[in-house]
Every structure is written in structure tokens, then in C-alpha cells.
Amino acid sequence: MSARKIVLTSGKGGVGKTTTTANLGATLAKRGHRVILIDADIGLRNLDLVLGLEKRIVFDLVEVAEGRCQLRQALIRDKRFESLAVLPAAQTREKDAITPEQFSAIVDRAAEQADYVLIDSPAGIETGFRNAVAGASEAIVVTTPEVSSIRDADRVVGKIAAEGKPIRLIVNRLRPDMVRSGDMLSVEDVCDVLSIELLGIVPDDEEVIDTTNRGEPVVLSDTNRLRGIYEKIARRLEGELVPFTSFDGQGFLGRLLDALKAG
Amino acid sequence: MHQVESIQSTPEASAAPAKLGRAIVLTSGKGGVGKTTTTANLGTALARRGSSVVLIDADVGLRNLDIVLGLESRITHHLLDVLEDRVTLDDALIADKHSENLFLLAAAQSREKDEVETPKMQALVASLRERFDYVLIDCPAGIELGFKNAVAGAEEAIVVCTPEVSAVRDVDRVVGLLGNRFRPQLVINRLRPQLVKKGKMLSVEDVNAILRLPLLGVIADEPEIIVTTNRGEPLALRKENATGAAYHAIAARLAGDDVPPPMPPAAKPTLFERIGSLVGRKRS
Numbered sequence: 103m104s105a106r107k108i109v110l111t112s113g114k115g116g117v118g119k120t121t122t123t124a125n126l127g128a129t130l131a132k133r134g135h136r137v138i139l140i141d142a143d144i145g146l147r148n149l150d151l152v153l154g155l156e157k158r159i160v161f162d163l164v165e166v167a168e169g170r171c172q173l174r175q176a177l178i179r180d181k182r183f184e185s186l187a188v189l190p191a192a193q194t195r196e197k198d199a200i201t202p203e204q205f206s207a208i209v210d211r212a213a214e215q216a217d218y219v220l221i222d223s224p225a226g227i228e229t230g231f232r233n234a235v236a237g238a239s240e241a242i243v244v245t246t247p248e249v250s251s252i253r254d255a256d257r258v259v260g261k262i263a264a265e266g267k268p269i270r271l272i273v274n275r276l277r278p279d280m281v282r283s284g285d286m287l288s289v290e291d292v293c294d295v296l297s298i299e300l301l302g303i304v305p306d307d308e309e310v311i312d313t314t315n316r317g318e319p320v321v322l323s324d325t326n327r328l329r330g331i332y333e334k335i336a337r338r339l340e341g342e343l344v345p346f347t348s349f350d351g352q353g354f355l356g357r358l359l360d361a362l363k364a365g
Numbered sequence: 366m367h368q369v370e371s372i373q374s375t376p377e378a379s380a381a382p383a384k385l386g387r388a389i390v391l392t393s394g395k396g397g398v399g400k401t402t403t404t405a406n407l408g409t410a411l412a413r414r415g416s417s418v419v420l421i422d423a424d425v426g427l428r429n430l431d432i433v434l435g436l437e438s439r440i441t442h443h444l445l446d447v448l449e450d451r452v453t454l455d456d457a458l459i460a461d462k463h464s465e466n467l468f469l470l471a472a473a474q475s476r477e478k479d480e481v482e483t484p485k486m487q488a489l490v491a492s493l494r495e496r497f498d499y500v501l502i503d504c505p506a507g508i509e510l511g512f513k514n515a516v517a518g519a520e521e522a523i524v525v526c527t528p529e530v531s532a533v534r535d536v537d538r539v540v541g542l543l544g545n546r547f548r549p550q551l552v553i554n555r556l557r558p559q560l561v562k563k564g565k566m567l568s569v570e571d572v573n574a575i576l577r578l579p580l581l582g583v584i585a586d587e588p589e590i591i592v593t594t595n596r597g598e599p600l601a602l603r604k605e606n607a608t609g610a611a612y613h614a615i616a617a618r619l620a621g622d623d624v625p626p627p628m629p630p631a632a633k634p635t636l637f638e639r640i641g642s643l644v645g646r647k648r649s
């Protein structure tokens with residue numbers, strides 16, 4: 103059976119694509135799947151840092167594309183999970199150092215030896231984004247509940263939908279207290295605008311900053327609640343029906359968003 | 366020697382326009398660190414000091430500066446309309462709602478970044494410098510074509526960085542790409558003093574031990590920023606707010622005023638410390 107090839111993208115930067123890729127990848131590996139993560143952010147790689155593997159990089163994505171090494175030589179095994187590996191991006195090259203065809207070919211080769219290939223897309227909608235999407239057969243769009251992030255996500259959803267690839271949504275960094283006070287958009291608001299299937303809701307958590315800096319994905323922590331949340335996302339991805347925790351709140355921001363949608 | 370130089374520079378000086386504003390690009394490499402929010406707030410603060418300011422949203426295809434300023438309904442023309450000579454600059458400049466002397470040149474939303482021609486972008490920024498004291502260019506995330514075009518017309522750079530290892534690494538890369546031009550200055554954004562105190566976040570010193578850039582300002586992370594951004598009312602409109610005031614300090618420093626060096630925002634006492642001080646226990 104061939105692997106699922108999933109791109110994680112967002113349009114807007116800094117919404118948590120890389121953190122989500124690392125945590126979802128670790129969770130899937132923990133659940134017994136063989137997982138390969140590909141950092142498509144050539145020139146601004148970070149997935150290696152988030153996983154604490156930056157010192158182990160020998161070869162990178164572009165070197166594989168150029169045939170200067172084998173895929174297996176470039177893959178870095180995770181320190182904690184035998185079945186998790188990362189293909190790092192090149193740091194001193196440009197995004198156009200690789201073509202969509204080369205990228206897709208590498209993803210396909212990775213898919214032969216994995217159950218899940220997760221592609222961490224760069225921000226924006228330029229060449230790097232197009233490469234990352236080209237290699238995938240499905241997409242996870244990550245957004246935060248902010249007007250600017252949703253607008254960018256909407257643009258990206260349009261581009262991926264045009265290629266006929268299924269898209270699911272992770273709403274990241276939700277602050278339920280702010281939703282309740284009407285200062286943040288609710289998950290319902292976000293889903294209304296984007297009209298794509300919801301895969302997960304991840305609350306904002308201070309500990310993520312620290313765990314990311316230390317290169318230890320937060321799902322490795324026994325005490326953090328995000329561990330269970332990513333577990334649910336992984337199960338939904340596997341096809342299981344898992345109920346969502348819901349938060350209420352509608353107000354000024356929902357209306358503003360409606361106005362934007364109409365405009 | 367001195368005389369020769371001054372003679373040579375005379376024709377240039379007479380040909381130059383009376384006013385030549387500063388063209389500054391706000392960039393970061395990593396997305397979501399607050400470039401757009403910083404651009405809107407710094408622009409607002411500069412305009413409130415009496416300078417004339419134009420903000421250019423260089424994020425073609427993923428514009429957001431209009432939202433942060435609350436001007437999304439007022440866009441009639443955009444950057445590419447100007448670059449492709451369909452409208453004049455005056456037709457495309459959108460006057461800000463809140464601050465006089467502040468204007469926005471919006472990005473095109475349904476176009477692509479590779480449709481911007483670098484020489485035209487440079488020419489546009491050059492002509493804006495003749496009309497405005499400050500031209501602030503809000504750069505897209507990444508280091509692709511959108512970044513290159515945003516940087517092309519600028520003379521100076523402000524790099525925005527959050528106290529996170531990944532952001533610091535990306536900024537370091539961008540500083541390298543900027544090279545020796547631009548004299549980059551640093552704004553550290555979204556600092557959480559409480560986390561720094563607990564050793565769970567990089568401090569201002571930690572960040573700048575790596576980047577080694579002149580520090581223009583430090584902005585605290587606070588939910589109020591999300592609220593004001595969503596509402597399209599930059600926090601710099603409220604000088605009484607600590608973060609609003611921090612943006613005004615950045616504006617003053619940028620303008621060359623003699624203001625005290627940036628201080629990291631103070632950590633609010635924790636509940637435990639507050640209770641401690643209430644019962645008269647001395648804080649260690």
C-alpha cells in the first residue's frame with residue numbers, strides 16, 4: 103500500500119505549520135506508522151530545529167534532487183521514534199533550486215518506504231508553495247483564528263481546490279477565553295468562511311514556545327494536554343470519527359468577517 | 366580635495382528634489398512574527414509625530430496591511446495597477462482613517478508576486494520618497510521573489526524577530542541576504558516577560574547575542590494586539606497603552622530623537638508574588 107502524501111500549508115507564515123508537522127508526525131509515529139517529514143522551506147528551514155535534529159544534517163532535499171546522494175542517506179532518523187524520519191531542506195539555496203517534478207519524484211520515493219509523508223510547506227504562495235503542493239495528494243491547511251490568517255488560508259484553499267486535492271483544516275492557537283469575550287473568532291466562524299472539513303482544534307499553549315526552542319515536540323510531554331489533542335487529529339486522519347470539543351462565541355468579529363466575505 | 370568633491374556634488378544637489386524621504390523595508394524571513402502589525406503601528410506613530418508616511422503592502426496575493434489598518438473596504442486600486450500604469454499614484458493611495466499624513470498602497474490580491482517587475486518597483490519607491498518623509502515597505506514572508514522586490518527599492522531595513530529559535534535563525538539568514546546595505550535595525554516582537562523570567566523564552570540579550578543588531582525596540586506579546594489587529598485599529602493610536610507607547614518610542618528612535626534605549630517590558634508580578642506583597646512578605 104502506498105503512503106498518504108499530505109502537505110501542511112497556510113499562506114500566512116507563523117501560524118504553526120512546522121510545529122504542527124512535527125507534532126502530528128511524532129504522534130503518527132507513536133501510533134505505529136512509518137512517517138517521513140519533508141521540509142520544503144528551502145533557505146529558511148526550521149523543521150530540523152523543532153525536532154532537535156539540526157546537528158545531524160548531512161545531506162538535504164536539494165542534494166537528493168540533484169542526485170548527489172540517495173534519499174536514504176539524506177533522511178535523518180528521529181532520536182526518539184525509530185519510525186520517524188526527516189528530509190531537511192537546503193539552507194543556503196533558493197526555492198527554485200528544485201522543480202515541482204523533482205520534488206514530486208522525491209515525495210513518491212519517500213512514499214515507497216512510509217505510511218505517511220508529511221510535507222511542511224513554506225509560507226506564501228510562490229515557488230516553494232507550488233513545489234510542496236505538487237508533491238502531495240491531499241492537504242492540511244493550518245490557520246489561526248485571526249482575520250488575516252483566515253484570508254490567506256482562503257486564498258490557499260482556492261489554489262489547492264483548483265487542483266482537485268482534498269483539503270482539511272486545523273485551527274491552531276485558539277484562545278477559548280478570548281473567543282468567549284468576543285475578542286477572537288470562534289472555530290465555527292473560521293469554518294464558515296473556509297467551508298472545508300475540520301480536522302482539529304489546537305488551543306494556544308505557552309509550553310509550545312519552550313518545547314519548540316528545545317527541539318522536543320510538545321506531544322512528547324506526558325502532562326501537556328496537546329498530546330491528547332494531536333492524538334485525536336491523528337485518529338481522524340486515520341479515518342476514525344472522533345468528536346470535537348466545541349467552544350462558543352460569536353460577535354463583532356464574526357460580523358466583520360461576513361462583511362469581508364461579501365466584499 | 367574637499368573643494369573638488371563639493372564642486373562635483375553641486376549639480377547633483379540642484380537636480381535632487383527638495384525632499385527625499387527614507388525608504389525602509391520591514392522584513393523577517395519567517396512569517397507571522399509581526400511585520401504587518403509593526404508596519405501599521407510604526408506608520409501610525411510616525412504620522413502622529415507629524416511626518417508624512419506611505420505604507421506599501423508588498424505581499425502580492427496575500428495582502429493584509431489593509432485589514433490591520435481597517436481600510437479593506439476602501440481599496441479601489443492597488444500596487445500592480447500603479448506599476449502597470451493603469452492608474453496614477455494619487456488614484457491608488459488610500460488615506461488612512463485615523464491618522465492624517467498616512468497613506469496605504471495596497472497589494473493586489475488576485476495576482477502573483479512574479480508579476481512585479483523589480484525596476485518598476487524601485488522607480489515607484491524612488492518617486493514616493495520625493496513626496497513622503499517615510500516609505501515603509503511591508504515585505505512578504507520568505508526569501509523568494511516577493512522579498513527581493515520588497516527590498517529592491519529600500520535603503521534601510523527593520524528586521525522583526527520574535528524570541529524563538531526558529532525566528533532568530535530566519536532573521537539571521539535574512540540579515541545575511543541583505544548584505545552590507547540597509548543598515549538593519551532590530552525590533553523584537555511578542556516578548557512575554559513572564560516566560561523570560563521563568564527561563565522558558567529567549568531574552569532580548571539572548572536574541573541579540575546571536576543577531577548583534579542595533580536594537581530599535583521591544584514589543585510585548587499581549588492579546589490586545591490580536592484584538593486591535595482584527596478590528597483594524599493599530600494600538601499606536603493609544604499612546605497611553607504601554608505597547609502603543611513602545612511603538613511611539615520606536616518611531617522617535619528611528620527619527621533620531623534622543624530617547625532612552627529600549628527596555629524589555631517588565632514582567633507583571635505573578636499571583637503568588639502579588640499575594641506575597643499583599644501580606645507584607647518581602648519579595649526576594
